Amino acid sequence: MLTAKPPGEHSPMPITLTQVDTDHEIDAGILTSVVKDLPDSHAAVAGLQRWLQSPSDGCLYLAWFNERVVGFALLEGRQLRSLAVHPATRRRGVARRMMSLLMTDGVPLSLSPDCQSEVLTRLLAENASSPSD
Numbered sequence: 001m002l003t004a005k006p007p008g009e010h011s012p013m014p015i016t017l018t019q020v021d022t023d024h025e026i027d028a029g030i031l032t033s034v035v036k037d038l039p040d041s042h043a044a045v046a047g048l049q050r051w052l053q054s055p056s057d058g059c060l061y062l063a064w065f066n067e068r069v070v071g072f073a074l075l076e077g078r079q080l081r082s083l084a085v086h087p088a089t090r091r092r093g094v095a096r097r098m099m100s101l102l103m104t105d106g107v108p109l110s111l112s113p114d115c116q117s118e119v120l121t122r123l124l125a126e127n128a129s130s131p132s133d
Contacts, residue, residue, distance in 0.1 A: 013065055013070070013089060013092045013093055013094055013097065014065070014097075015063045015064060015065050015070060015071075015094060015097050015098065015101075016063070016064045016065075017061050017062070017063055017064070017073075017098060017101045017102070018061065018062050018064065019059055019060070019061050020055075020059075020060040020061070020062060022055040022056055026060075028052055030069050031048055031052070031069070031072060032048070033069075033086065034048075034069065034070075034071060034072055034084045034085065034086045035048060035084050036087070037087050038084065042084075043081070043082045043112075043114045043115045043117075044072075044074075044082040044083060044084035045084075046082070046114065047074045047081045047082030047114070047115075048072070048074070048082065048084070051074055057076070058074050058075055058076040058081055059074070059075045059076075060072060060073075060074050061073045061074075061075070061098070061102065063085070063094055063097075063098050065089065065094075069086070070085060070086045070088075070089040070094055071083070071084060071085040071086060071089070071094050071095065071098055072084055073098055073102060075102070075109070076112070078108070078109050078110060079109065079110050079111070079112050080102075080109050080110070080111050080112065080115055080120070080124075081112045081114065081115055082112075082114070082115055083095060083098065083099075083115070083120065085098075095119070095120075095123060096123055096126070096127075099120075099123045099124065099126075099127045100127050103127045103128070108124075108128055109124060110124075111124065
């Protein structure tokens, strides 16, 4: 389990990131609440639907704050296939902190073709150039 501690006043939400064990069932409703306002064509919606049908097709990481899921990231190897943050916690640094925690081992991530976005590209670049916590 990786835990994020905010370094200062304008720091991201303190979250915990856990990898989902495919041997344990997870409530799909919790996951779909994260993407409830996104269009069906969004990479996070499509990625989540694929993972729910076949959990062995990638690693799902959940971002937690106050014992609630506030986001998820889906990786295949070191490639980010999708990332989503719950509507209530957007614009509070959750995605930035998730990317930072996913890259704490110093191994860079790449974005899958379905997951290309200006925001995620910028977050990858920020985390690749910043020192580890």
